[in-house]
Amino acid sequence: MSSSVEPAPPPLSGRVLWIGGSSGLALTFFEEVGLRCGETFVCTGAEQVQPASLRRLSEECEALDATDQRDPALQGARSRSLQYTKLDLTDAASVDMLFTHALPAIITRGDGGTASQIETLILGARAPLMSNDVAQHTAMLRHLGTLLDRAADHGVKRILHISSVAAVNHLRAQRGESEEDPLPPLDEYQGQAYDLYKRGCEDAITEACERRGLRHVHVRLSAVFSNDPSCIQVNAIASMARVGCYLPVLLDCNSSRNVCVALRLLLQRLEDEPERVRQVYYYTRPWGPPVPCTPPASPPPTCLLPACVPAVPCRALP
16 A cells, blocks of 8 residues: 655745744754754844854754755755844844844845845743843833834734733633633732733734734743753742642643644744634643644634644633
């Protein structure tokens, strides 16, 4: 019996700019999910030079391209590329120069393209998780609208915002929360700097995208752990083993690889079927056994993530 091999999914058509692309989640995306032949991702970070981990991944992309070119079916295909540039979201000049100076320099040097060919923007930058530096949060929020305006001016079409359950106050028990539920009043956040920052990000991104006509989606993640021993969530899980029974709200954790698979599917859906993408998704681990979601023949937008990753519902379950 002959077995048919499914064709490889097509690459994203335009370049992707990942703000905060030197993060642990971004590294997991490139290591575990990877770039398809023909894709270009440009990452930004606070580091002055490309971090060693991204440099290693960039070299691996070049090695894969060399292998692909030996395949007659792939000869002449556009290469995959992982590039880096510094961006300081707290600095107005750095934000202003991103699309006019920084991106054209590295993209033109890389493959002769232009900054206007960036079609998708992933927003994942944040202040340190435990930071109470209100001035830093305020500066980042102030320049976020400028960044999105510059992106729209240079042809960006869609925004994927890596948000957090903190945007709806992570100290409040979020059992049975729905994407349709309204955001809580700001006075319920009790001055929590990080939660207010994530809420402010969602508000600023929604306002700018609606004003400029950009497709956008917020993905509210619970805690994400990785295989990095220094990961704050890994340490938190270790602490919960000892003191979790005394906490009023348990920490909901998920694998960064699971999250990255969902992000890849969302990127593809935003490009291919944007009308089926909701503005907000929760991506959390359900309490109790995983409950697969069996979508109907024509799944509504709320089934996007469950249809693709059956064991992980897209919203918090009771």
